Amino acid sequence: MSEQTQFDDRPWLDPEAEPFIQVSGVTKRFGTFTAVDNVDLQIYQGELFCMLGGSGCGKTTLLRMLAGFDNPTSGSIYIDGADMTDVPPYERPVNMMFQSYALFPHMTVEQNVAYGLKRDGVDKQEILQRVEEMLKMVELSQFAKRKPHQLSGGQRQRVALARALVKRPKALLLDEPLGALDKRLRAQTQYELMNIQDQLGVTFVVVTHDQEEAMILSTRIAVMDAGKFAQIGTPTEIYESPETRFVANFIGSANMFEGRITEDSADHVVVRSSDPACEFYIDHGVSIKEGSKVWVAVRPEKIRVSVSAPENAAANQLSGTVRDVGYLGNTSTYRVQVADGQIVEVTHPNQSRPRGGKHAVDWDDVVHLSWEPSSAVVLTE
Amino acid sequence: MGKKRSTFLFSVLCFGMAFLYVPMIFLIIYSFNYSKIVAVWGGWSLRWYAELFRSQEIWDALVLSLKIALMNATFATLLGTLAGLALVRFGRFKGRTLFTGMITAPLVMPEVITGLSLLLLFITLGDLIGWPGERGITTITIAHITFSMAYVAVIIQSRLAGMAQDLEEAAMDLGGKPFRVLVDITLPLLAPGMVSGWLLSFTLSLDDLVIASFVSGPGANTLPMLIYSRVRLGLKPDINALATIIIVVVAVGVIAAGYLMLRQQKQRERDMQMAATDTVKVTA
Structure with missing residues (x-):
């Protein structure tokens, strides 16, 4: 495998690659409120990059600065090698799809x-041809003469997409592109959006608060919190190796155990927790000073649950009482109370049907929880 | 809804309607009165309508009033729209709060004060630069514009505030320079507001007696001024005929506008329905 193809779908790993959008030290203040706080970001050609965060985290402000509607208080923005920091929106090589779609109602x-x-x-002549082409791509040719209020929500969304793409922008900025659609339409549109992006090779920058959407769509996700990036990485990296407790809790859910490092070697770490009183064994080194305070995070679906005690009793074991059962059909979520009241959430696939109306694990059962040494992550902040 | 409606509500409705419309009905009936004395019934006749069409004085006043109303409505809409745009879309500028407060001041200012201050202004200007030399149609129009544009500005302001800014941003994003965006997007979307502003200015001007009396000069009598002076000198029944004509014109206008709006509403509902059924077809 040559050097070139190795980085083809992961250009952010290539130290030689030129970023397509380069945000350096950008800060945006509104009065005394800092919406975006000294942010650095590189987005590469052909990426589908998601900025994910709760409301007010600064993701939309950052997108608006890329589009040119807001100017950074300090810092610079380069798009395709050109300084765009103070260039007005109508002279930028990017287009935006608005959350509200912002279709012109009188056209x-x-x-x-x-x-x-x-x-x-x-x-x-060319306008006519390109518009026709675009409407064909989003399957709206027969609606060309209609006004926006004569369209359904999904059709409006596609008009907005067509309008933003017809100028062949170098990058498309999408603000909550699926936010206004109902759940079924959203799933379908997600894949359409990915197909179009693949087909045209345009760089997409998506802002969303929906973590599922971000996980499915993106090549990379930037999790934002209070105007800063909490973590930037591929969906797998973000989910499997969160760097902070915020990220671990924001994407999916995680059980946190507070403790101190009692042993740290190259190939494993042992963390001693007082509540519940036990030891956790993690099979990778973290190079943190012994005795320092850390959190062990374990995803609910990585924990095994059983009524009988597991045979090879080692570390990473807890027992407790089932306090709540959330039955979802394909999986069940158990809330298990261990030791002095800490609740551990466990998700388990329902591999067998209930016998005699009774599930394998039910309310008030005493159960044993365990997980692999590789399943947990050690977090320091 | 039961068959038996509350007698109380029904009588309240009747009373309210009577309160509003009985005076007008009397006026219309008396416009067909033969008698020369306004309050004495002398049998049916079209005499006063004929008289009305022969009265040059009334026609002159009507034409003057319409001229002023037309010019006023047009200029007030233009200036008021600009003021509204400046207030809502130009972000913060120095003196914006002051401007906002001052633009609405004419709405609450007693007409007598507005009229008097404008009269003083015109007299002073006349002394200083020799313009306006004679008070009349020009001064009345200017006076009307000053307060009409405040109403237009308020209408435009509220419409703009309710209009999402992302439409203008989208147009800019697609390559529209600010002036083009104003022409292509903002003004077409403001058109309904501008039309209602225009109509309001037109009526305000037709209606005004106080300010016009202050700033008018010899020989320039608007219709309200004429009617008012007639009342003081002794009413002739031809005024009843004129009032009846005005009521009919206004009623026809209101009914036509109501009908058009209803039709538009129904069309819109049909469109929505069409969009909904299309979606079902596509997903099915």
């Missing part, structure tokens, strides 16, 4: 899509 679908090309002074 037909066709006129909406054509608007950007008209402003660029594209030849009339």
Whole structure:
């Protein structure tokens, strides 16, 4: 495998690669409120990059600065090698799809899509052809003469997408692209969006608060909190190796055990916790000073649950009483109370049907919990 | 809803309607009165309508009033729209709060004060720069514009505030420079607000007696001024005929506008339904 293909779908690992969007030290203040706080970010050609965070974390402000609607208080933004920090939106090589779609209500679908090309002074014949092409791609050809209020939510979303893509932008910025759709339509549209991105090779920058959406869509996710990036990585990295407690809790859920490191060698760590009083064995080194305070995070689905005690009794074992059962059909979530009241959440697939109306694990059962040494993550902050 | 409606509510409705419309009905009936004395019934006749069409004085006043109303509505809409845009879309600028407060001041200012201050202004200006030399149609129009544009600005302001800014941002994102965005997106979307502003200014101007009386000069009598002076000199029944004509014109206008709005509403509902059924077809 040559050097080139090795980094083909993961350009952020290539130290030689030139970032397509380069955000350096960008801060945005509104009065005394700091929306974006000294942020650095590199997005590469062809990526589908998601900025994920709760409301007010600064993700939309950052996107608006990429589009040019807000100017950074300090810092710089480069797009495709050109300084765009103070360039107005109508001179940037990017287009945006708004959360509200922002379709012009007094224009037909066709006129909406054509608007950007008209402003660029594209030849009339070419406008006609490109608009037609675009409407065909989003399957809206038969609705060309309709006004936005004559369309359903999903159709409006596709008009907005077509309008933003028809100018062949170097990057497309999407603000909560699926936020206004109902659940079924959303799942379907997710894959359509990915297909279109794949087909056109345009760099997508997506802002969303929906972690599932981010996990499915993105090449990389940036988790934002209070104007800063908590972590940037692939969906797998973010989920399996969160760097902070915030990230571990924001994406999916995690059980946290507070403790101190009693043993740290190259290939394993032992963490001693007082509540519940036990030891955790993790099969990778973390190079943290012995005795320092850490958290051990374990995902609910990585914990085994059994009614009888496991045979090879070693570390990573707890027992407790089932306090709550959430039956979802394919899986069940148990809330197990261990030791002095800490609740551990466990998700378990329902591999066998209940016998005689009784599930394998039920309310008030005493159960044993255990997990592999490789399943837990040690967090320091 | 039961068959037997509350007698109380029904009588309240009747009383309210009577309160509003009985005076007008009397006026309409008396416009067909033959008698020369306004309050004495002398049998049916179209005499006063004929008289009305022969009265040059009334026609002159009507034409003057319409001219002023037209010019006023047009200029007030123009200036008021600009003021509204400046207030909502230009972010923070120095003196914005002051401007906001001052633009609404004419709405609450007693007309007598507005009229008097404008009269003083015109007199002073006349002394200083020789303009306006004679008070009349020009001064009345200017006076009307000053308070009408405040109403327009308020209408435009509320419409703009309710209009999501992302439409304008989207247009800019697609390559529209600010002025193009104003022409392509903002103004078309403001059109309904501008139309209602225009109509309101038009009516306000037609209606105004106090300010016009202050700033008018010899020979320039608007219709309200004429009617008012007639009342003081002894009413002739031809005014009843004129009032009846005005009521009919206004009623026809209101009914037509109501009908158009209802039709638009129904069309919109049909469109929504169409969109909904299309979706079902596509997903099925």
